Amino acid sequence: MRQLTFSIFRFNPNIPGDKPRMQEYKLEEQDGMSMFVALTKIREELDPTLMFDFVCRAAICGSCAMLINGRPRLACKTLAKNMPSRITMMPLPVFKLIGDLCVDTGTWFKDLQIKTEAWVHTNKKFDPKALEEKMDNEVAEKIYEPDRCVECGCCVAACITANIRDDFIGATGINRVARFMLDPRDERSDADYFDVVGNEEGTFGCVGLMGCDDLCPMEIPLQENLAYVRRKMAAAGLKLQFQGVKVS
Amino acid sequence: MSAKHTFISDVLVVGAGLAGNRAAIAAAEAGLDVIILSLIPPRRSHSTAAQGGMQAALGNSALGKGDSPDVHFADTVKGSDWGNDQEVARMFVETSPIAVRQLSQWGVPWNRVVAGKRKLPDGREVEDTKDKEGYITARDFGGTAKWRTCYTADGTGHTMVYAVDTVVCKMGITTHDRIEAISLIHDGVNCLGVVARNLRNGDIVTYLAKSTVIATGGSGRLYAASTNAVICNGAGGAICQATGIVPLGNMEAVQFHPTGMVPVWILMTEGARGDGGYLLDKNLYRFMPDYEPKKKELASRDVVSRRMTQHMRKGLGVDSKYGPHLWLDIRHLGRKWVWSNLREIANISMNFNGIDPATSLVPVRPTQHYTMGGVRTNKDGAAYGLKGLFALGEAACWDLHGFNRLGGNSVAETVVSGMIVGDAVAKYTLGATQNYNYKLIEDFVKIEEERIKNLISGKNGRENVYDIKKGVENAMMDHVGIFRTGPDLEQGVAKLQELYKRSLKIGLRSSGQGANPELADALRQPGLCRTALSICYGALMRTESRGSHSREDFPKRDDVNWLKRTLAYWKEGSDLPTLDYEPVVCKELPPGDRGYGESSAAGKDK
Ligand SMILES: Cc1cc2nc3c(=O)[nH]c(=O)nc-3n(C[C@H](O)[C@H](O)[C@H](O)COP(=O)(O)OP(=O)(O)OC[C@H]3O[C@@H](n4cnc5c(N)ncnc54)[C@H](O)[C@@H]3O)c2cc1C
Ligand code: SF4
Ligand code: SF4
Ligand code: FES
Numbered sequence: 001m002r003q004l005t006f007s008i009f010r011f012n013p014n015i016p017g018d019k020p021r022m023q024e025y026k027l028e029e030q031d032g033m034s035m036f037v038a039l040t041k042i043r044e045e046l047d048p049t050l051m052f053d054f055v056c057r058a059a060i061c062g063s064c065a066m067l068i069n070g071r072p073r074l075a076c077k078t079l080a081k082n083m084p085s086r087i088t089m090m091p092l093p094v095f096k097l098i099g100d101l102c103v104d105t106g107t108w109f110k111d112l113q114i115k116t117e118a119w120v121h122t123n124k125k126f127d128p129k130a131l132e133e134k135m136d137n138e139v140a141e142k143i144y145e146p147d148r149c150v151e152c153g154c155c156v157a158a159c160i161t162a163n164i165r166d167d168f169i170g171a172t173g174i175n176r177v178a179r180f181m182l183d184p185r186d187e188r189s190d191a192d193y194f195d196v197v198g199n200e201e202g203t204f205g206c207v208g209l210m211g212c213d214d215l216c217p218m219e220i221p222l223q224e225n226l227a228y229v230r231r232k233m234a235a236a237g238l239k240l241q242f243q244g245v246k247v248s
Numbered sequence: 249m250s251a252k253h254t255f256i257s258d259v260l261v262v263g264a265g266l267a268g269n270r271a272a273i274a275a276a277e278a279g280l281d282v283i284i285l286s287l288i289p290p291r292r293s294h295s296t297a298a299q300g301g302m303q304a305a306l307g308n309s310a311l312g313k314g315d316s317p318d319v320h321f322a323d324t325v326k327g328s329d330w331g332n333d334q335e336v337a338r339m340f341v342e343t344s345p346i347a348v349r350q351l352s353q354w355g356v357p358w359n360r361v362v363a364g365k366r367k368l369p370d371g372r373e374v375e376d377t378k379d380k381e382g383y384i385t386a387r388d389f390g391g392t393a394k395w396r397t398c399y400t401a402d403g404t405g406h407t408m409v410y411a412v413d414t415v416v417c418k419m420g421i422t423t424h425d426r427i428e429a430i431s432l433i434h435d436g437v438n439c440l441g442v443v444a445r446n447l448r449n450g451d452i453v454t455y456l457a458k459s460t461v462i463a464t465g466g467s468g469r470l471y472a473a474s475t476n477a478v479i480c481n482g483a484g485g486a487i488c489q490a491t492g493i494v495p496l497g498n499m500e501a502v503q504f505h506p507t508g509m510v511p512v513w514i515l516m517t518e519g520a521r522g523d524g525g526y527l528l529d530k531n532l533y534r535f536m537p538d539y540e541p542k543k544k545e546l547a548s549r550d551v552v553s554r555r556m557t558q559h560m561r562k563g564l565g566v567d568s569k570y571g572p573h574l575w576l577d578i579r580h581l582g583r584k585w586v587w588s589n590l591r592e593i594a595n596i597s598m599n600f601n602g603i604d605p606a607t608s609l610v611p612v613r614p615t616q617h618y619t620m621g622g623v624r625t626n627k628d629g630a631a632y633g634l635k636g637l638f639a640l641g642e643a644a645c646w647d648l649h650g651f652n653r654l655g656g657n658s659v660a661e662t663v664v665s666g667m668i669v670g671d672a673v674a675k676y677t678l679g680a681t682q683n684y685n686y687k688l689i690e691d692f693v694k695i696e697e698e699r700i701k702n703l704i705s706g707k708n709g710r711e712n713v714y715d716i717k718k719g720v721e722n723a724m725m726d727h728v729g730i731f732r733t734g735p736d737l738e739q740g741v742a743k744l745q746e747l748y749k750r751s752l753k754i755g756l757r758s759s760g761q762g763a764n765p766e767l768a769d770a771l772r773q774p775g776l777c778r779t780a781l782s783i784c785y786g787a788l789m790r791t792e793s794r795g796s797h798s799r800e801d802f803p804k805r806d807d808v809n810w811l812k813r814t815l816a817y818w819k820e821g822s823d824l825p826t827l828d829y830e831p832v833v834c835k836e837l838p839p840g841d842r843g844y845g846e847s848s849a850a851g852k853d854k
Binding site for chain 1: 288289290291292293294296297346348349350352353354355357358359360361362381382383384385400401403406407410411413414415417418423425426448449450477478479511512514515569588592595596599600601714756757758759761762763764765766
């Protein structure tokens with residue numbers, strides 16, 4: 001088996017005087033070794049100070065995104081056998097650094113949910129005695145598609161706009177809005193959505209270079225969803241303008 | 249010294265998975281001020297990994313017709329091998345349909361009934377009727393008489409977690425993530441809150457509340473091979489047990505799921521067998537019908553896991569360098585079905601094994617999966633021993649599951665108990681006042697600060713936390729697995745006692761500064777050792793077989809002597825739990841035959 005060299009970004013902002021640097025670790029490759037296995041081994045056997053985040057280790061919780069050889073990926077599903085013997089690991093850009101490979105995706109995504117009001121808006125009161133409202137299975141499946149986003153931040157890290165504007169909601173944010181637009185239970189009108197994403201922080205901030213496409217570990221068709229929201233919002237914007245509403 | 253920050257609320261919920269979040273919503277709806285704590289961003293909680301679905305007796309799907317809470321009740325009690333609390337099960341089955349519909353209103357895109365005829369993989373033809381089209385559908389799961397498991401493809405937990413968390417966001421409930429509760433603050437009568445460590449910067453903080461709710465999930469990671477997320481280590485229960493007065497219930501009841509994928513132990517959902525998948529041996533022979541002619545691959549999990557182990561012991565497992573395994577075969581479901589309804593597991597086997605389950609067999613072996621035991625509570629979710637302390641979800645022993653949980657009953661439990669226990673918490677809190685004795689709080693903080701100081705200085709020793717952690721994981725695999733025997737368990741207890749003693753002498757290799765991960769592990773480890781001992785010792789003392797607890801030296805269920813629940817207390821200074829027992833009352837359904845499993849088969853042979 002190969003000898004692997006890991007070059008890992010180190011910086012703990014809570015240790016006075018600590019400075020950003022790259023640190024190298026060497027491990028022998030193992031059969032089926034993922035970056036989860038490798039990093040855990042490094043922490044347990046070589047350096048117990050190394051900070052990183054794993055929860056599910058099965059590519060379903062979105063905790064472990066980082067730049068591996070320059071590309072945003074989920075570390076737990078990145079296998080050593082698909083990588084060269086020198087592996088560089090950096091924390092995701094855009095998000096606030098907590099230390100080493102840990103970034104604060106939690107706060108970023110919470111802010112996003114609140115900003116885009118990402119919940120079902122309805123005036124219906126829940127009646128515990130009533131049957132559920134009917135829905136076409138096809139509609140349910142359509143909603144599930146964008147709903148599969150695990151908030152890993154890969155698409156945000158790769159986004160040109162998000163890297164220069166802190167307030168841009170990224171492909172994940174636009175995708176999240178698409179999820180609610182597709183959901184008949186959400187009673188918001190296009191004009192309501194326009195208030196949320198019909199601006200530079202939202203769909204019109206996207207420059208469409210598709211840095212985010214192909215990067216989504218859940219294989220959500222971001223390009224399609226971005227286009228869907230943009231089309232809808234462009235139409236809504238026009239309509240509002242016709243109605244004499246000033247649209248920024 | 250005192251804590252860096254103190255936060256005060258009416259209700260403190262420790263854990264932001266489905267259970268914690270749902271209970272927080274109930275408390276906030278009652279107008280209470282709630283703070284939720286979580287190790288990680290709430291949506292990354294392990295609930296999100298639930299694949300297969302949630303049981304609720306809606307009776308919409310073709311083979312769900314005629315279902316009712318009564319049928320669900322009977323399945324749950326049989327599944328538990330008459331080990332559960334039937335009053336709790338009754339409340340649960342009646343509430344689950346309401347919970348699933350409320351989740352639908354909150355945005356879960358449940359799969360729906362599509363009218364028409366369909367041929368099942370086993371040749372049966374079924375018809376979904378027009379009148380049910382568009383209502384929430386269900387799939388088949390183990391140990392159920394009807395198709396009752398509601399789902400969104402195989403990402404059910406994910407969609408549930410996200411929908412519930414949107415309501416938390418919408419209601420503006422305060423959530424603090426990257427905070428770890430490390431001890432309970434109490435005066436021997438009332439629980440006053442927790443001491444916690446901030447995992448962003450290492451600060452010690454305190455949270456004070458009129459009621460504290462433990463919703464910290466299961467303890468699967470005590471085993472080396474577990475389907476659980478790496479944060480599921482039972483630390484929430486451990487800090488309750490550490491009070492000496494709050495017991496853990498039935499810790500020996502540990503579920504092994506039939507299909508963990510070799511060698512990474514990631515789960516292949518029961519939905520795979522529910523949708524018609526088979527288990528094959530090294531001769532590609534489908535062996536389950538020989539053991540379980542009625543339920544085949546879909547007997548309860550404890551039974552299927554034992555049958556698989558039995559079959560491998562006969563030398564019929566597939567040899568591999570990770571030990572023997574069996575095959576999960578879903579090829580006959582077809583590419584379209586596999587890559588839509590079982591897509592997450594198809595992705596997992598592609599990502600981690602390079603195997604496309606639409607065309608190839610997936611290597612599986614029974615793997616630790618679920619913790620039936622936990623902080624023992626009454627039916628309101630109030631913990632034994634301390635007022636103002638509640639527990640729910642996988643962390644609790646509310647005792648819906650007894651000695652074996654049915655697939656789909658756990659995420660259902662989280663939201664149903666979130667409603668029921670959440671309301672009880674609200675009711676209690678509205679009538680409660682709190683007096684804070686500041687000296688008492690500072691003393692609890694001091695204890696933790698002292699521990700941290702000693703870990704850093706190495707005052708108590710220089711034991712390596714990771715050696716001990718691995719020691720525990722291996723001891724649990726070797727001694728407290730699917731089949732258990734007295735001598736094996738005795739050795740396990742001895743090993744774990746030794747590891748526990750060593751865990752009190754851990755010294756860090758690093759400086760412990762800031763959000764140091766070694767310090768987090770070191771602070772937890774003694775509690776994890778105590779939890780492991782509670783499992784192993786409880787299993788040693790229970791001289792019968794019931795559900796997942798299978799003693800080869802006591803192969804029969806013993807309702808005369810063991811219709812009891814184990815309560816494991818930890819007295820200060822001890823190196824073993826003190827066990828007590830309480831009766832299990834079978835209010836509706838007296839103990840009988842499960843209709844599957846070894847005792848059933850034996851009955852038929854006669
Ligand atoms: C792979 C897998 C698949 C599953 N599939 C199904 C299924 O299909 N159907 C089903 O019914 N069940 C399923 N289960 C079981 C079910 O998912 C879990 O039992 C259930 O989701 C547990 O929910 P919970 O809210 O109790 O805990 P969790 O979701 O585990 O949440 C625990 C929370 O507590 C927090 N926490 C823990 N310790 C601390 C601490 N010390 N301080 C602060 N916060 C803390 C964590 O951050 C987290 O937010 C599955 C389980 C697994 C492992
Ligand atoms: S297409 Fe839009 S969202 Fe995607 S990377 Fe480019 S600017 Fe960002
Ligand atoms: S859209 Fe995809 S890449 Fe972006 S955050 Fe969601 S899961 Fe990650
Ligand atoms: S650890 Fe959950 S996605 Fe990698």
